[in-house]
Amino acid sequence: MNSVNGTATSLAARTATTRVDVRMYCLGTGDCFVLKFYAGDAEQFTILVDCGSCVRDGEKLRPYLNDLREYVGGQIDLLIVTHEHNDHVNGFDRCHNVFEGLTIKQAWFAWTENPNDPTGQAQELLNKRQKMRVGLRKALKQVRKNIRQNPPGRGRPLDAFMSGLDTLSFVNLDEGNNLSTKKKSDQELMGMKVIKDLLRRRGVETRYLHPGHSVALPELPGVNFHVLGPPLDKKYIYKNGKEGRDVYKRHFSIGDSLMALDSLLELNHELRDADLPFNPEFVLNEFDLDDTGIRHAPADWQRYLRQAKALVDRYHHPRCAWRSIEDEWLFAAGSLAIRLNSHINNTSLALGVELGAGGPVLLLPGDAEFGSWESWHMIEQWEGLGAGGKHLVEDLLNRTVFYKVAHHLSYNGTPLAKGVQMMTSPELAVMASLDLNRIAERWKSTMPNKELLAELMRRSQGRCFVMEDAALLSPSSDALAQSMPDRYCVKTDSDKRTLYKQYSVVL
């Protein structure tokens, strides 16, 4: 490693990064990370990655962000917004005055956020995202309505469904979020909109990054930001892994188009014939079935129409209400929500931060899921650029000493063969922004993935820090702080709240 002993021989050596402090603000399941780069004792550079939380009450974020403002000294050299999920961006809206008071010198987004993407792909994805959001919102409304109208007593699978839908809506829509304004938009989440508006207003230099590019900054000589994702090929954005081999256990396909979306979008509208799966002549016109309709029908059809009417009546009969199927198809909104969620996760800006050529790597994947991880290994221009002719991504994973666990330790956040199994550095430490006490309801059952957690524990030899880990790790990672005071610390405020956990990567 680059040694800095005070007898510097060149400018590069004198200013080379010797330490990075990674601070995870513990504001409830969600990401808010500050990275501070040091050369010797001198502060070089400050990065903020995301600001969001599953905590629904915006005021509760304030103590953390006050500490953050103080820590960064009112200035953020680089703001990275990984992707448009509330657990990553809603802090920008809820505590917008904190950000109004900060100087932000530069901001990075994924290429998928570029409103002027020259290929048009970003706009296409945004349109699709927006359409899915409208469908999801309408489904949510309909499910709520059906729950209100359903008679109690008979089984109510909709209730359990609703809690899942609620979780996904909280993350993907502004439903249930405490917004700074009443105005909701299907265009984008309020947190994302507020921070983009602020950057635009201030004329902050904003870059939209493409995978396969490596960015160097003059303030950080020797440090290379390798952009891993989101993938350019949308096939990866919609892709998920196969059970067992790629990620821990099973997956579902999110590739196929979703027909239910069309009918969700049509909810509360008069139907157009075009949306029917069959020619309209096959549709039973209920006007033909009333008494006048039957009387006016040709004689040889009257019997048929009466029988058809009996069939329709049988469906609508109150005594048969328990067999009706008005709710079941709405479960498709569940698939829709999962797809929307995965799709946005896969648009995460994923970065490998290389500290000096061939040096250790900090891996910041956002919430990238399997499809994104797989695409990193396909980046053509990095073929053979790693040590020993490996693909650069594999080499970067080999050298990873800090990994921000993607998607809060869920089963699909970190693939096996193409992810965690390549992290072979003995120095590896991992941080996960998961807090089982402050989490969206249905994430409790999906996070953490126990096998993944065990594997990460093993590979990091216990240097595995989770936002709230009393129930997960034994002994808790805080106990580790005792044994490595120079590398890891936890700060608690006067209300016994854990404000942040901090790990130092030392070169």
Added chain:
Amino acid sequence: MNTFTNLHRRPAFRKLRAYSFDPSLSLRMDTVDINNLTYKVEWEELVPGPVGEYVEIIDYDPTVRRFYKPVDLDSRYIMAQDGLDPSESNPQYHQQMVYAVVMTTIKNFERALGRKVLWASDYQPNGTRGGTFSFVQRLRIYPHALRDANAYYSPPKKALLFGYFASAPADETTLMPDSLVFTCLSHDIVAHEVTHAILDGMHYYYNEATNPDVLAFHEAFADIVALFQHFTFPEVLKHQIGKTRGNLASQNLLGELAQQFGSAIGGYGSLRDAIGFYDEHGRWQAKEPSGDEYREVYEPHPRGSILVAAVFEAFLSIYKSRIASLLRIASNGTGILPQGDLHPDLVDRLAHEAAKAANHVLSMCIRALDYCPPVDITFGEYLRAIITADMDLVTDDVLDYRLAFIDAFRRRGIYPSGIKTLSVESLQHKIWNIGKTAPALGPGGDSIADLWAEEDKDDCQPQHLRGKQAPSPRAERPTATESINVTDSWFTDLSEFLRGYADEIKYVNDRREIYRITKGYIEGGQEGGLHKRINSHQAGPRRFMDITGLVFGPEAKKLGVKMRPKDQGESQEASFQIQNLRLVDRIGPNGNQINQVVFSLVQRCSLKRHQKKGQKFKWKGTHDPVNPGLAAEGSTNGTACLKFRGGCTLIFDLDTRVLKYAITKPLLDMRAWLKSDGHKRRSDQRRAERQFQYQFGAGDDHNPFAQYFGQQRHQLQEPFSFLHQH
């Protein structure tokens, strides 16, 4: 009498055209001939829908809030041409196809079971006083209920829901991308779903995932029925066998075919991936089973596929031995067939043998359902049921069908627990023959203690208690012999009562009437039904508990069994449920007749896990209202609660008036019970713990849909909706 009556005879069949696979095969030159099949469905009166005796097809599409016009299969024009032309774009054809496949499946079941298919009763909860069950005459079928690549049976609605979706095919040459795919047009999906419904009508608690095999069994069984139903169409087989030319290893062809059947609509073939795979030359190869899978795979679908593969392998062995002589004749003993096409007569005969073997295997699998425990089934128990059912019916197994099954299961590491060796004799359930008129047990008959001694070898009871040596009885109880005598005559009385049921039900064809009579015999009128008779069996409950593994009498309360007041007096009795009383009336190939009445007892208790420091935990009965799961969230050793069921299927032989088999999942810890001579009553600790670990333990369910939208495994109201959600 009208002299024309004779000329107006009801036809035996209604011919209906339907796909033998699904629409995609009608687009390929090589399969179009076999895909368009004419089903012969037993004639019944229909009204538009179609609505008949067993099913009501209501084509309501909630996604567009419209009804599609119901098909009138009695219309002259439709009847004159064996039903509507196959057409994906005509919903009336969809209704027709669903009807044809559903009825074919139902009739296959009725043929194998020798009785009418009844759907699961509708349970209407009634406040705190339990609920009422009522007859559901027709299964409701919605051919276009969802816009999703999903189709399922809904137990609470007694309905089949089929979805349609825009396809994203793996192979764009057989399916147009974004074209509509209708799940109700796939023979396999329809047969699969209706089988779920039929199974639910027979074994209500198989929806309750109490161990990893239960839902897997539901899936596998449904797939086995769908699969073998294909092979019973000789037209399909002839076509494929004719194509094989000189390939003697034609069992490979059947395997390949079986797999293809399922893969036409993506996803549904997954259960059959365990049968084989394509090698690097694109040739189909049978997959070598591994003994580890059964121990390692826990998700319902992959686990179910192990059972499907086992049954299919048994079928192939049977087919192989059936056609061995034919191949020798055809090849003059050389084993090498002449070049060129097979002789059409040979093709005919081979197809005939395959269809026959398939029919036998299908019937064996279906019949076995009568010999399964009513709760918590495992694959091993299913194997025992297959063997027992077959031994009862087919006395002389000349073609070694049973061996074929045992071998196929053994190769996949599926062993029943509690048997000493893996042979036909030991797999057959213990013959109790309890009753006054019982033929004497031969020397070496198992004692009860023996039956449970093998359950867990690590903790065997002391040697001296095993075998015939009876433990010394205590004074205040009836002695073992007394209890046996009382029990024997009681069982004979019960058999007498059940004979009355058999006589009354034998010639009743109306399903509602069957339901009514059966319910009457269970609940009883003036004289008291089955329920009362079992409860009044106070004289010798000891032996009845030995046999069933369930608890009766006032002491059941300690085990957490719900108690109900007796008809008179202050005392209370243990509540239990009688399920599925049925007559099993079959004739074997050798002309021997089975004349049995079967019913199942199910008992539920609420358990709480207690643990004192430094001691092993104990599951104890409780009468507090409990929610299954961990009472204190997040605590690893907090109070765990469980709803735990035991059950027993009792099979009575009406000819000898004895209890022949008792196939049981005890609620009691049988070893402790027998070891203490009926003093130590506690629930089966191991099974309770296993169930708890499975339902609430560390095993993660990685189906994201279920994670977000499901309830916990023990309370899934729509288990199949989630299972099929991909």
